[in-house]
Amino acid sequence: xxxxxxxxxxxxxxxxxxxxxxxxxxxxxxxxxxxxxxxxxxxxxxxxxxxxxxxxxxxxxxxxxxxxxxxxxxxxxxxxxxxxxxxxxxxxxxxxxxxxxxxxxxxxxxxxxxxxxxxxxxxxxxxxxxxxxxxxxxxxxxxxxxxxxxxxxxxxxxxxxxxxxxxxxxxxxxxxxxxxxxxxxxxxxxxxxxxxxxxxxxxxxxxxxxxxxxxxxxxxxxxxxxxxxxxxxxxxxxxxxxxxxxxxxxxxxxxxxxxxxxxxxxxxxxxxxxxxxxxxxxxxxxxxxxxxxxxxxxxxxxxxxxxxxxxxxx
Amino acid sequence: xxxxxxxxxxxxxxxxxxxxxxxxxxxxxxxxxxxxxxxxxxxxxxxxxxxxxxxxxxxxxxxxxxxxxxxxxxxxxxxxxxxxxxxxxxxxxxxxxxxxxxxxxxxxxxxxxxxxxxxxxxxxxxxxxxxxxxxxxxxxxxxxxxxxxxxxxxxxxxxxxxxxxxxxxxxxxxxxxxxxxxxxxxxxxxxxxxxxxxxxxxxxxxxxxxxxxxxxxx
Numbered sequence: 158x159x160x161x162x163x164x165x166x167x168x169x170x171x172x173x174x175x176x177x178x179x180x181x182x183x184x185x186x187x188x189x190x191x192x193x194x195x196x197x198x199x200x201x202x203x204x205x206x207x208x209x210x211x212x213x214x215x216x217x218x219x220x221x222x223x224x225x226x227x228x229x230x231x232x233x234x235x236x237x238x239x240x241x242x243x244x245x246x247x248x249x250x251x252x253x254x255x256x257x258x259x260x261x262x263x264x265x266x267x268x269x270x271x272x273x274x275x276x277x278x279x280x281x282x283x284x285x286x287x288x289x290x291x292x293x294x295x296x297x298x299x300x301x302x303x304x305x306x307x308x309x310x311x312x313x314x315x316x317x318x319x320x321x322x323x324x325x326x327x328x329x330x331x332x333x334x335x336x337x338x339x340x341x342x343x344x345x346x347x348x349x350x351x352x353x354x355x356x357x358x359x360x361x362x363x364x365x366x367x368x369x370x371x372x373x374x375x376x377x378x379x380x381x382x383x384x385x386x387x388x389x390x391x392x393x394x395x396x397x398x399x400x401x402x403x404x405x406x407x408x409x410x411x412x413x414x415x416x417x418x419x420x421x422x423x424x425x426x427x428x429x430x431x432x433x434x435x436x437x438x439x440x441x442x443x444x445x446x447x448x449x450x451x452x453x454x455x456x457x458x459x460x461x462x463x464x465x466x467x468x469x470x471x
Numbered sequence: 472x473x474x475x476x477x478x479x480x481x482x483x484x485x486x487x488x489x490x491x492x493x494x495x496x497x498x499x500x501x502x503x504x505x506x507x508x509x510x511x512x513x514x515x516x517x518x519x520x521x522x523x524x525x526x527x528x529x530x531x532x533x534x535x536x537x538x539x540x541x542x543x544x545x546x547x548x549x550x551x552x553x554x555x556x557x558x559x560x561x562x563x564x565x566x567x568x569x570x571x572x573x574x575x576x577x578x579x580x581x582x583x584x585x586x587x588x589x590x591x592x593x594x595x596x597x598x599x600x601x602x603x604x605x606x607x608x609x610x611x612x613x614x615x616x617x618x619x620x621x622x623x624x625x626x627x628x629x630x631x632x633x634x635x636x637x638x639x640x641x642x643x644x645x646x647x648x649x650x651x652x653x654x655x656x657x658x659x660x661x662x663x664x665x666x667x668x669x670x671x672x673x674x675x676x677x678x679x680x681x682x683x684x685x686x687x688x689x
Contacts, residue, residue: 183515183526185674186604310668311608320608321649322668366481366489412605414517414524416487438519438605446484469485 160335161254161282162226163301168327169220169288171391173316174307175298176212182311183437187322189417190315190433193392193456194296197260200349201300202338204257204277211304211338212314214327216297218459219263219290225254226332227282253281254335255302255343261294261457275349277302294457304338319393319434357383358464360451365420367410367442375402379420379428379445383463390460392434394421397464401426402444412438418447418455430455478545480538487526488537490545495520495602495614502603503679504544513537518603518678562600564681565663567646569595569637571686573657575625579639583620590658591686593618599644599682604674609648609666611676618642628654635661637684644684648674662687 165172175198178191192198192215202211214221228251258265258274265272268284280286288297307314307324314336316323327333368376378400389396402422415421419431421441430447431439432455447455448469458464478501479491492498502518505525509516512532517524527537571591580590597617604611622639629652632638636647638655647653648666665675676682 181514181526182674183517183524184604184678185676186606186608186610187674188608308669311673317608322608363484364482366483366491411520411522413489413519413522414483414487414515416483416524416526418484436605437517438603443483446482446487448485 161228161251162335163254163305163333164224164226165327165331165333166222166224166285166329167220168329168331169216169218171217171318172221172327173215173318173392174212174305174324174327174333175215175315176210176304176313178315178433179311179313183414185311186320186437187311188317188320188434188437190313190317190322190392192298192315193433194260194294194298194453196453197296197298198300200275201257201259201298202304203344204259204275204347204349205255205300205302206339206341206343207300207302207304208338208340211300211336212307213301214297214299214305214333215260216288216299218295219261219288219297221288221297221299222285224285225280225282253279253284256280256286257300258288258297259300260296260298261291263291263293263297264289276346277343291459295459296456301335302339302343304336306334306336317434318391319436358454358458358462360455360464360466361448361469362420362445362466363448363469365443365445366413368444370404370406370442371422371444372403372405375404375422375444378402380466380468383465384428386458386460386462386464388460390458392432394429394431394435395455395458396427396429398427402428404442406442409440410442412440415439415443416446418449418452419443420445420447432456478541480541483524485534486529487524488534488541490523490525490541492521492523498523499600499602499614499679501545504547505541506679508540508544510540516678519605520603562679562681563677564683565675566683566685567665568662568687569659569684570662570688571637571659573637573659575656576658579622579656579658583622594644594658595684595686597684599684601676601678601680601682602643603678604676606645607648607651607666609674609676610645611665611678611680611682613644613676613682614642615644618644622656624654625656628652632657633660635664637661 175192178189180189385398387396481489483489515526580587597615599613599615601611632653634649637659640655
């Protein structure tokens with residue numbers, strides 16, 4: 158392997174390579190995938206001077222640790238710390254990899270020294286990066302200068318955990334190479350507002366195609382009751398716990414096209430929100446669709462957390 | 472000369488419209504017509520058994536513009552049910568070589584009142600068309616006017632159907648892109664890969680494509 162490599166010791170619950178995904182291929186049966194918290198990915202890439210197409214690690218709930226191995230050959234996009242304005246007297250030879258941690262909040266450290274989120278940080282060669290358990294949010298985005306490398310499948314390095322496309326989820330002992338998706342120097346530090354943890358997540362819903370399959374009481378419950386994020390939540394979908402949504406029509410539909418954010422209601426009456434790796438077609442009626450602006454927020458919802466739905470502005 | 476019948480436009484969030492039609496023939500017709508007249512800003516056109524999902528990029532097309540476009544195409548004259556001609560862009564065609572050696576071939580042929588050889592002849596003589604995809608990346612649901620049979624799914628699905636297996640279910644034929652569980656009756660094995668993850672276009676089959684099967688030596 159040429160260039161530095163990230164040697165994964167512990168991936169935590171689930172760690173995958175994600176970029177902006179593979180939109181526009183649903184007609185071939187291929188899901189959009191990509192980072193669930195797209196804002197966190199975009200921020201990490203901007204902090205690191207990467208292109209928008211650079212891939213990062215999506216780390217679910219934390220518990221991640223890895224060691225950075227130095228270059229075995231000429232460094233690629235990752236190891237050029239000299240370009241960082243805050244390190245003007247940086248030696249020519251790279252001595253590490255610039256990284257940025259965005260998305261969920263939790264303790265993070267390099268060889269025991271803590272570092273904060275939403276900033277470019279140098280990860281020196283030979284040291285160990287640890288990300289503790291998330292204390293707010295559920296998905297960390299670990300960006301690296303140049304992006305994480307992985308086979309490009311249908312135009313994306315993203316891992317699709319349902320269809321098995323892209324690099325499989327990380328396992329202990331995996332070594333990750335660094336790509337060269339660099340757009341420019343690492344920008345001067347910019348102020349990034351920290352997310353405020355809310356007691357109750359508020360998620361906007363737009364109308365779905367099969368709202369008429371449900372009783373009026375279902376709409377009242379959907380918008381009037383708090384919903385609990387169940388443990389059955391992953392990149393494919395998120396099952397919510399609350400009052401069963403009453404149908405006025407029974408049975409299943411012939412499968413029809415689905416979108417990210419579709420709120421499907423199986424016969425149990427408990428809704429499932431489809432996420433980026435969800436099936437591109439499905440046979441359960443969709444009562445509503447999570448507004449695009451709320452998807453990043455929903456991606457950070459934790460099992461056991463409560464959320465409320467409100468109507469999206471038209 | 473014909474119309475697709477009433478097309479019902481249903482909301483699917485702020486960036487998509489679900490068009491509901493009476494049946495698969497109408498879906499094939501409308502999906503083909505939409506594809507032929509597809510404006511920039513349409514991100515995805517996803518036909519299914521009774522619907523066509525149209526996803527748009529709001530930076531290039533508004534939902535109102537998309538609805539007006541769909542309604543205009545649905546109201547317009549077209550070449551006929553499932554028409555492969557007309558003004559639509561020429562469909563891609565694929566020839567798939569198959570060893571007709573599937574474990575369900577003999578029993579299925581008997582159930583349909585023919586020999587295995589006759590079933591293979593009917594299957595290779597039929598012109599197939601990709602109606603829609605789904606189930607797994609690269610899995611196409613193929614239909615043919617020359618295939619009138621309604622094949623039941625297995626009562627107990629197999630836990631592992633090998634990649635490349637050619638299966639039949641209901642009115643459809645399909646080639647499994649990779650090893651998955653599956654309940655279709657298996658009549659053969661395709662030599663042609665229908666999904667290659669590392670190709671620039673991994674999926675061989677797209678909705679509207681024409682497919683012929685050719686019997687290869689066992």
